[in-house]
Amino acid sequence: MDSLILNILTPVAIFLFIALFTLFAVYAERKIAGFVQDRLGPMETGKYGLLQTFADILKLLQKEFISPSASDKILFALAPILIFVAVFVGYSVIPWGPNLIPSNTHTGLFFIMAVVSIDAIGILMAGWGSNNKYSLLGSIRAIAQMISYELPVGLSLIAAVMITQTLNLNEIAFNQGLLSSKEIYFLGFWKVNEIGGIFGWNIFQAPHLMVSYAIFFIASLAECNRAPFDIPEAESELIGGFHTEYGGIRFAFLFLAEYAMMFLVAMLGVVIFLGAWNSPLPNIGPAKLADWTTGPVWGVFWTLIKSLFIVAVQIWIRWTLPRFRADQLMTLCWKILIPLAFVCMAISGLWRILIMI
Amino acid sequence: MIFKTTIQGLATAIKGLTLTVRHLFSARKKRQSLDIKKDNYFEEQQGVTTVQYPKVKMPIPEVARYQLDVVIDDCIVCDLCAKACPVDCITIEAIKSPEAIGKTSDGSVKRLYAAEFDIDMAKCMYCGLCTVVCPTECITMTDKYDRVTTNLADLTYTFSDMTPEEVKKRKEEWTKFQAEKEAAKNK
Numbered sequence: 001m002d003s004l005i006l007n008i009l010t011p012v013a014i015f016l017f018i019a020l021f022t023l024f025a026v027y028a029e030r031k032i033a034g035f036v037q038d039r040l041g042p043m044e045t046g047k048y049g050l051l052q053t054f055a056d057i058l059k060l061l062q063k064e065f066i067s068p069s070a071s072d073k074i075l076f077a078l079a080p081i082l083i084f085v086a087v088f089v090g091y092s093v094i095p096w097g098p099n100l101i102p103s104n105t106h107t108g109l110f111f112i113m114a115v116v117s118i119d120a121i122g123i124l125m126a127g128w129g130s131n132n133k134y135s136l137l138g139s140i141r142a143i144a145q146m147i148s149y150e151l152p153v154g155l156s157l158i159a160a161v162m163i164t165q166t167l168n169l170n171e172i173a174f175n176q177g178l179l180s181s182k183e184i185y186f187l188g189f190w191k192v193n194e195i196g197g198i199f200g201w202n203i204f205q206a207p208h209l210m211v212s213y214a215i216f217f218i219a220s221l222a223e224c225n226r227a228p229f230d231i232p233e234a235e236s237e238l239i240g241g242f243h244t245e246y247g248g249i250r251f252a253f254l255f256l257a258e259y260a261m262m263f264l265v266a267m268l269g270v271v272i273f274l275g276a277w278n279s280p281l282p283n284i285g286p287a288k289l290a291d292w293t294t295g296p297v298w299g300v301f302w303t304l305i306k307s308l309f310i311v312a313v314q315i316w317i318r319w320t321l322p323r324f325r326a327d328q329l330m331t332l333c334w335k336i337l338i339p340l341a342f343v344c345m346a347i348s349g350l351w352r353i354l355i356m357i
Numbered sequence: 358m359i360f361k362t363t364i365q366g367l368a369t370a371i372k373g374l375t376l377t378v379r380h381l382f383s384a385r386k387k388r389q390s391l392d393i394k395k396d397n398y399f400e401e402q403q404g405v406t407t408v409q410y411p412k413v414k415m416p417i418p419e420v421a422r423y424q425l426d427v428v429i430d431d432c433i434v435c436d437l438c439a440k441a442c443p444v445d446c447i448t449i450e451a452i453k454s455p456e457a458i459g460k461t462s463d464g465s466v467k468r469l470y471a472a473e474f475d476i477d478m479a480k481c482m483y484c485g486l487c488t489v490v491c492p493t494e495c496i497t498m499t500d501k502y503d504r505v506t507t508n509l510a511d512l513t514y515t516f517s518d519m520t521p522e523e524v525k526k527r528k529e530e531w532t533k534f535q536a537e538k539e540a541a542k543n544k
Contacts (some may be wrong), residue, residue, distance in 0.1 A: 035384035036377045040407045320377040321370060336363055 010102045014091050022259040023053040029315050036319045063248030068131060071245065075129030080246065080253040083122035087260045089115045094267055095173045097277045097299025108169035109161065112268060113154060116223070119261070120146040123232065123242050126254070130245035138241025141326065142225060142232030148333045149222040149229075155341035156216040160272050162348040163206055163356070169271055176200050177278030178290055188355040196290035197282025201275035206355075208347040213273040215341050217310075220265035222329070224258065227318035231326055266310035270303065274310075277303045392416045422485055422498035425476050427516040431461040431495035434469035438487035438496050446480035447487060448473060452527045455534040461493050471517045472524045478504070479512040 027042070027050070034041025042049030067076050093108035095101040105111060120143050127139020164172045175182055178196040186192045186199040187207060203209050222229035233241035243254045270276060277299030281289035293302075324332065386404035408415055439447040450473035458467040487496050506512060519527075
């Protein structure tokens with residue numbers, strides 16, 4: 001009975017978190033956009049515009065359902081649900097703290113990669129169901145982009161998994177700090193099981209994983225359709241891409257899925273490469289900074305801080321770089337990221353054989 | 358080749374990112390001097406440039422030339438302003454008077470009643486030609502620029518101070534005078 005209640009409470013808590021995060025992230029996005037462009041951003045609703053996103057969501061909830069008369073009603077109605085669920089399910093295997101994980105599965109990473117790809121089908125459903133040329137163009141672009149960029153994401157993750165030797169995200173998180181069950185080495189030569197902190201993170205366990213993380217980060221931007229890879233949405237050329245015809249609560253769900261996806265890929269990168277819930281502060285002699293800052297509450301704190309930082313970088317990049325052209329997008333993926341990811345994977349194999357033995 | 362473009366792409370991306378993050382952090386400051394006449398106006402390039410308009414207003418010149426105003430008592434209804442207007446935003450209807458009505462403040466004799474003197478500020482392009490041609494300088498540009506209304510008709514400013522009854526009376530007066538003159542001629 002207790003486990004049943006827990007199994008109901010966890011998704012509800014995660015959903016509430018996603019909703020709150022989205023409200024916060026939209027506000028942060030608009031504020032950062034404003035500051036980068038020497039503007040102020042929202043200022044009128046509440047102090048410093050703090051209530052702006054709440055006003056926005058209230059507006060969206062009040063709107064009526066509009067489906068275009070020529071649309072495919074079933075696909076049109078199902079698409080936002082499918083897109084959101086695909087992202088939402090991804091949260092089920094990501095650890096928030098030591099053993100604080102909704103579902104501790106051995107194939108967690110594989111599961112995430114599998115369910116997040118379903119997102120592409122949802123976007124195609126949305127674009128096709130809308131029966132609008134812009135929507136269809138947007139979704140075609142989205143499919144081409146998401147399927148292409150799945151490869152560098154997967155390959156860079158494989159490079160990390162070859163070092164960690166497990167697909168279980170909980171174990172991957174454990175093996176990056178003080179609580180590790182196996183020996184961890186900083187850059188392959190300095191044993192840091194007792195020191196912990198930033199030195200234990202996967203990204204520093206082998207130098208080529210830094211390149212891997214860079215590839216993962218760039219490709220994950222494309223996975224969640226963020227600028228500079230936002231050609232599926234491309235407001236200035238496709239109006240809104242696949243969500244042109246959506247309004248009201250359906251649009252709210254598409255938006256929620258977009259921001260949930262941002263946080264999901266940020267968190268996945270944090271778990272695999274940036275030490276998950278482990279503290280970035282190392283033990284220095286008598287100052288046991290890592291010991292003091294490890295625990296369930298600290299774990300959630302570090303996960304949040306790191307992920308939010310990555311989300312902030314995503315927003316920062318969005319307001320700096322212009323949109324890629326479709327051919328440039330494919331060039332970057334197939335000619336640069338994928339070969340580089342393959343090289344990293346090969347180095348991972350050699351590293352495993354020659355250095356970690 | 359592809360290696361070179363990759364490096365170049367990364368370098369330019371980093372350049373752009375440092376530029377935006379500089380702006381992000383300089384947003385803590387606000388542009389202090391809003392007056393373009395000040396010497397240091399163009400030196401302050403850092404910080405937020407937004408002026409939160411209804412709460413903060415930018416200084417305007419002493420002799421600002423914005424929305425039109427008419428002192429109808431000084432108007433001799435010569436119609437020059439309506440003729441000069443490039444966008445035809447001034448509508449004037451004059452009624453002739455049998456005798457001189459009075460004098461304007463600069464001594465010109467008024468012989469016409471202004472039954473209608475409307476300026477459609479939604480059409481006005483603020484060129485100021487009407488103020489140049491006005492012989493009595495009764496039409497001027499003021500320093501008001503932000504009249505806001507939810508009704509478009511409110512942007513048509515009416516300056517005539519005659520009531521409909523008065524207009525009717527003056528018209529009848531003139532027709533009567535015309536008829537009398539006509540009768541005198543035919544006699």
